[in-house]
Amino acid sequence: MSSVQWGALIQGDESYAGSRSFYRFRDVVADLTGFTHIIPTHQGRAVERILFHTTLKSGDIVPNNTHFDTTRTNIEAEGAEALDLVIAEGRIPSLVHPFKGNVDFDQLLSERGHHVPLVMVTITNNSGGGQPVSLENFRGVRALCDKYDKPLFLDA
Numbered sequence: 389m390s391s392v393q394w395g396a397l398i399q400g401d402e403s404y405a406g407s408r409s410f411y412r413f414r415d416v417v418a419d420l421t422g423f424t425h426i427i428p429t430h431q432g433r434a435v436e437r438i439l440f441h442t443t444l445k446s447g448d449i450v451p452n453n454t455h456f457d458t459t460r461t462n463i464e465a466e467g468a469e470a471l472d473l474v475i476a477e478g479r480i481p482s483l484v485h486p487f488k489g490n491v492d493f494d495q496l497l498s499e500r501g502h503h504v505p506l507v508m509v510t511i512t513n514n515s516g517g518g519q520p521v522s523l524e525n526f527r528g529v530r531a532l533c534d535k536y537d538k539p540l541f542l543d544a
C-alpha cells in the first residue's frame with residue numbers, strides 16, 4: 389500500500405454512528421456499482437449470514453463456481469445445498485486453461501431452477517486456487533439469470 393493509503397487507514401473515522409469514513413465509502417461504492425443500498429459489514433461471513441438467513445429455506449440450492457468455506461457453511465446452516473459448478477477444466481490442477489473459475493449453470497437452472505433462489509459467482513475463484521472467470525462467461529451467467537429471473541450475487 390502507498391503512504392497515502394496507510395495514512396487514510398490510520399485517519400479513518402470508525403465511530404459507531406455518523407462516521408465520516410462511512411460516507412466516503414458509500415459514495416465510492418455507489419459510484420463503482422450504481423447501487424442505491426450499501427450496507428457495510430465487518431466481514432464477508434457476516435454478509436453471508438445476513439444474505440442467506442433472509443433469502444434461503446431448507447431444500448434450496450445455491451450454485452457457485454466454488455463456494456468459499458464460510459459461504460458453504462452459512463448456506464448449509466439454513467438447510468440449503470451449496471453446489472460447486474466450476475467447469476471440468478477447473479478441477480484439474482495440471483491442466484493449463486486461462487479461466488479455470490468459469491461456471492456452467494445451464495443444466496441446473498433449466499432442470500431444477502425452481503429450487504434456486506439466487507445465483508453466485510466468486511471472482512476470483514478462491515477455493516479453486518484463485519482462478520479467474522472470463523467476462524464472456526460472466527455475461528453468460530447474467531443472461532441466464534435474466535432468462536430465469538434469478539438474482540445474481542458476486543462474491544468479490
Ligand SMILES: Cc1ncc(COP(=O)(O)O)c(C=O)c1O
Binds near residue numbers: 430433459543544
Ligand atoms: C471468496 C470469499 N468469500 C467469502 C470470504 C469470507 O470473508 P471474511 O473472511 O471477511 O469473513 C472470503 C475470505 O477470504 C473469500 O475469499
